Amino acid sequence: MDAAELKRLFVQAGPKWERVQEIRIRAGRPVTFLYEGKECCLPGNAPADKYLIREIMEIFSKHSLYAFEEEIRQGFLTIEGGHRVGICGRAVPDGDGLRTIKDISSLNIRLAHQIIGCADGILGWLYENGDLKDVLFISPPGAGKTTMLRDVIRQISDGSCYGAGMTVSVVDERSELGACFKGIPQCDLGRRTDIMDGCPKALGMLMMLRSMAPGAIAADEIGSQTDLEAIRYVMNCGCRILATAHGNTIEDVCRKPVLSEMVRSGMFSRYVVLSGRPSPGTVAGIYNRELKILWNP
Amino acid sequence: MRYAGIFMMAGALMAGGFWAAEKWKERVQILLLLRQMVFYLKGQILYSNATLPEALGEVGKRFQNGRSGVFAEPGSLFLRVQKRMEEESGIPFFAIWKEEVERLPDDFPMSAADRQTLSSLGENLGYADRDMQERTLLFYLEQTEGAIAFLKKESESRTKLYRCLGMAAGLFLLVMLV
Known part of the structure; x- marks a missing residue:
């Protein structure tokens, strides 16, 4: 064949x-x-x-x-x-x-899919008094965290009833979030989004911070020590972080060396846990910085 | 009328000598142009990490614009290969490259050996890693350097020879027929 x-x-x-x-x-x-x-x-x-x-x-x-x-x-x-x-x-x-x-x-x-509006149900939980929080999306492979992050970026960038539109910088190391072709994103990531395609996450986050004055920086599949250091630096500069990580549950993440340090030090204010069951993108729970459940659908 | 015809024939023979000398010069210029294009292609592949269609498209556009006649042909060759690679993704690169090199016009100022060298460039391009791309391009450049050196060395004497032969043939015709 x-x-x-x-x-x-x-x-x-x-x-x-x-x-x-x-x-x-x-x-x-x-x-x-x-x-x-x-x-x-x-x-x-x-x-x-x-x-x-x-x-x-x-x-x-x-x-x-x-x-x-x-x-x-x-x-x-x-x-x-x-x-x-x-x-x-x-x-x-x-x-x-x-x-x-x-x-x-x-x-x-x-196959990458863009599902417009798939983050509608969780978007409200990512804001507090109109301010965006630092968010970590957690799910096993194939359960829809990249698709969910893509839609969250789009809605944060365009603005919604929960908060005004914001400049978002995306560091797309594996070209999955924006599906860039010759540098132009093929997926809709919103009108105020800048994308650095194919760039290592830690390096890209610092470059974006210096050059694009972002309100939030998004990156897919974090987990290394260099990612941790770059995220810490970005947060200290007052910029919000939207990221994803592999894991089945919040406890699972707490057992991973670098991610557990991020959780312990309270770097993220929201954890959105997704499950592949019954279908990809199913929200299993949303947690706050202290790992208290905010929403359990 | 008879004399006019004889003068025209003699003129044509002289012009033929100058034409042959110009062709020799064009061969050098085409090889210099191809060398420059391959240098640029090397930069696109090694520095920008561009895929072959991207690199060929970029180089082809740059070297086609502002040139005409035979000097636009190498740029057009790169662009034709790029277009076919995008449209006929199932065909291997070397097959497309070889076909397009063979489609260069018959009067394109390039010897059979130079055409063969250009055709062979496609055999290993795209294969294996970046080091391999660099070596393949450097090998082509090395071969082209050799051809350019030979043509330049011969250029002065050959152009003189062709022009002299053209003029001598023209004058000979004049002497014989007048």
């Missing part, structure tokens, strides 16, 4: 693209996709092979795999439209890290 055949089979299967969450392609195994939370197969259980995977990688990278070297080392690449492609294969070690991944055998294509 080649890429053209794969495309034809998808057209034949006829899923609504806005409801497809991810596509899994494994060498020697049938291609599957997650559709509204359920795993589906292509017609005839068509299996993929390593040539198909190689062709897909060439297409995704625009025949320029060298331009995605850094991302491939981290096990993924982000393609046009903000879709993230996770890759697996044979790792080539280099000291403590990886030089590259070769003989790629599995791809997990996670």
Whole structure:
């Protein structure tokens, strides 16, 4: 099977693209996709092979795999439209890290979706007396924290009944929040949003703070020590932080080395915990700085 | 009428000599232009980390604008490759590059060997890591430097030769027919 055949089979299967969450392609195994939370197969259980995977990688990278070297080392690449492609294969070690991944055998294509208005239900909890609070969104992978953060950024930037519009700077290290193409965001992040695409979070936050005079800075998937230091610096400058982190519950976050320090020192005033059940984006709870539950739907 | 025809033929032979000398010069200028473009392409790939379509588009636009005739052709080549890469993503880069190099006009001032060198540039571009891109581009530049050095060395004597041959042929015709 080649890429053209794969495309034809998808057209034949006829899923609504806005409801497809991810596509899994494994060498020697049938291609599957997650559709509204359920795993589906292509017609005839068509299996993929390593040539198909190689062709897909060439297409995704625009025949320029060298331009995605850094991302491939981290096990993924982000393609046009903000879709993230996770890759697996044979790792080539280099000291403590990886030089590259070769003989790629599995791809997990996670499709980015913008759901306008998905943050309507929680937006009021992120403000207090018209002031935006520092917010951390917590959820397991695929449970909708990036989609939720994207809509929160849009609403904060445009302004809402809870607060006036505010300049938001987005540090989009993995090009998922804005889905930038040639620097222009393809997702609506609001009229007062500036975006630094592909920039390491800690570096980008400090650059944005110095250059764009933001009211709030947003970043996806924080968790390293350098992130912690940059966030602390940004907060000391009176700028609000909107961020996401991996975790199933608030207790889960409290067990992680860097994130627990953020929680202990009360850096965030709101924690929004999301769950993938029954569907991505389900709010499991909103907590305050002292980890007291404010809203338990 | 007869004399006018003879003078025109003689003039044409002389002009042919000058034309051949100009072609030789154009070959040097085209190679210099391609060298400059590949330097710029190298910057786009290594410094801006641009993908091949982005880099080719940027360089192609820059080197096509303000140029005409054969000197606009290398820029157009880059832009054609970029367009096809975006429209026909299933076709490998080297195949598109080779096809487009082969589509250069027949009268394009480039020797068969230089065309082959340009065609080979596409074979390894886009493959493997950034070091590989750099080495591939440097290899092309090295080969081009060699061709430019040869053409420059030969340039003075060849242009003189072509012009002299053209004039001699014209004068010979005049002497024979008048």
